[in-house]
């Protein structure tokens with residue numbers, strides 16, 4: 148018997164949510180934008196896209212989504228955050244703007260805009276043992292890095308200088324970079340396997 152396509156949401160307040168919807172659909176998921184609490188309860192996994200974490204934070208509160216998102220994460224909903232989405236999932240943030248809040252869940256400290264203004268964006272290949280070969284072609288855009296990893300979180304991949312840029316903790320997954328723009332579907336596939344197993 149073919150199992151039904153998982154229904155997966157992409158937080159669509161701001162940022163590159165359309166690209167994530169397209170990748171998830173390519174992988175056979177029923178992917179829907181999430182902007183309201185009733186849309187959140189209808190999904191069995193959620194992607195938080197790249198964009199601007201300060202704006203996403205404000206909009207999530209304005210749309211009445213902050214508390215439902217906190218509840219969903221606490222209840223174990225599988226969530227994958229890329230770039231600004233990783234910041235939203237981090238328990239601790241360096242270089243946050245005054246008053247900026249995250250949702251948390253990942254026991255990590257991230258630094259926003261960690262590559263400074265000289266190097267706003269770049270691409271590199273990263274070994275990612277959890278995904279096997281070949282390495283992942285990673286696109287970084289005004290990206291955060293994981294500066295410190297708490298006990299509960301595990302690193303999935305790092306830059307050559309050792310800075311962690313992909314993490315996992317139970318049903319939560321976070322990357323500093325943007326797999327949704329490269330055509331490499333493995334991170335989303337890995338995420339969907341968490342959704343199916345949850």
Ligand SMILES: NC(=O)CC[C@H](N)C(=O)O
Nearest residue numbers: 197198199200230231289
């Ligand atoms: N591409 C991105 O998501 C950039 C993240 C952005 N610099 C932030 O702080 O939220």
